[in-house]
Amino acid sequence: QSVLTQPPSVSGAPGQRVTLSCTGNSSNIGAGYDVHWYQQIPGKAPKLIIHDNNKRPSGVPDRFSGSMSGTSASLAIAGLEAADEGDYYCQSFDSSLSGSVFGGGTKLTVL
Amino acid sequence: EMLLVESGGGLVQPGGSLTLSCAASGFSFATFAMNWVRQSPGKGLEWVSSITHTGGNTYYADSLKGRFAISRDNSRNTLSLRMSNLRAEDTAVYYCVKDLTGTRAFDVWGQGAVVTVSS
Numbered sequence: 001q002s003v004l005t006q007p008p009s010v011s012g013a014p015g016q017r018v019t020l021s022c023t024g025n026s027s028n029i030g031a032g033y034d035v036h037w038y039q040q041i042p043g044k045a046p047k048l049i050i051h052d053n054n055k056r057p058s059g060v061p062d063r064f065s066g067s068m069s070g071t072s073a074s075l076a077i078a079g080l081e082a083a084d085e086g087d088y089y090c091q092s093f094d095s096s097l098s099g100s101v102f103g104g105g106t107k108l109t110v111l
Numbered sequence: 112e113m114l115l116v117e118s119g120g121g122l123v124q125p126g127g128s129l130t131l132s133c134a135a136s137g138f139s140f141a142t143f144a145m146n147w148v149r150q151s152p153g154k155g156l157e158w159v160s161s162i163t164h165t166g167g168n169t170y171y172a173d174s175l176k177g178r179f180a181i182s183r184d185n186s187r188n189t190l191s192l193r194m195s196n197l198r199a200e201d202t203a204v205y206y207c208v209k210d211l212t213g214t215r216a217f218d219v220w221g222q223g224a225v226v227t228v229s230s
Contacts, residue, residue, distance in 0.1 A: 002155060029127065036216040038156070044208060045223055051216035089156050093215050098144075099170055100158040100215055 003028065004103035006019050011109040012080045019104045020075045023092030028073035028101060033093040037066055037075045040105075041086040050075060077108070085110050113206045113219045115139040120224030127197050131224050133207030138219075141165075141185035144210040146217060147192050149203040159205070160192065182218040197228045 005023040012018040016067040022035060030033055035053050047056055050066035052071065063078045073092075077084055090103040119131040131147070147159040154193040161170045169181050180193040190207055204223040211218035 005156070014139040034214060034216070036214070037134070038217075040156075045220040046217075047220070048211070048218045050218055051211055052214055057211075057218060087155075091156075091158075097170055097173060099161070102158065103209040 002104040003014050003094055003097070003101040004036060004092060006088075006090060006103035006106045008104070009107045009109065012077075012081065013082050013090050013111045016080050016107065018077045020077075020088050022073045022075070022092075022103050022107070024073075024094075024101075026071065027096040028071075028092045029073055031069065031095055033095070034067055035066065035073035036044040036091045037064075038089045038091065039084075039086050039088065040086060046089065066100060067082055080110050084108060115209065115211070115219055117205065117207050117224035119222045120205065120226050121167070122227045122229065123197055124230050126230075127150055128195040129226060130194070130224070131192040131207075133192075133221055135188045135190065135207075135209070136141050138209070140188040142199055143212070145181075145190045146210065147181060147190075147209040148206045148208050148217065148220075150206070150223075151200070151203040154208065155202075157203075161210075162190070164226060180224075189222035194226070196228075202226060202228045217226060 017070045037050040040046040054066040065076045087105045089105045114136045116134045145201040146161045162181045166183045207221040209219040
């Protein structure tokens with residue numbers, strides 16, 4: 001069971017906007033530790049798409065955006081494309097565990 | 112281009128040991144903290160261990176303390192993970208990962224090394 005909670009799956013049609021959630025507690029997200037998001041295409045290594053809650057690395061389209069509130073964070077993907085299909089993971093730091101923690105991942109399906 | 116290339120994976124019997132290595136190139140290795148992250152078959156990502164840029168401080172997931180040891184050689188741009196007393200549940204792809212400056216985000220990932228613990 002992961003420290004950060006993500007819905008197992010989410011789906012949307014091409015062109016639509018979807019939101020993926022990541023829920024933590026007072027030892028991680030709620031304590032103010034930054035949240036980062038990764039995209040993993042099957043068979044590939046994860047790729048950083050959002051860091052420090054809402055910052056996009058160079059080369060990541062602005063269709064991807066991040067936000068956080070209280071003990072939760074969200075990743076929004078606008079204008080869904082077939083290439084967006086994959087698994088998405090959130091990550092933060094947990095003070096009680098003294099280490100990084102990941103969510104269990106959300107599988108995004110583009111219908 | 113920043114690259115991380117893992118090596119040393121393979122099949123090992125329960126109770127055995129294995130050392131993974133990661134060769135870094137394309138960036139100033141000695142100025143970045145480094146990490147290992149693993150992914151069991153069909154499962155999610157799990158942080159394993161971190162080491163500061165000098166190697167002076169190391170951190171481990173609670174479940175792995177005492178069995179795994181992270182180290183680095185800045186003169187050779189190499190990160191290592193020594194794994195001992197391996198169990199079936201340690202079977203996973205092990206990724207070598209670089210810290211993004213000033214954050215705990217992981218911005219560069221290796222292709223992964225497959226470790227299978229089985230008799």
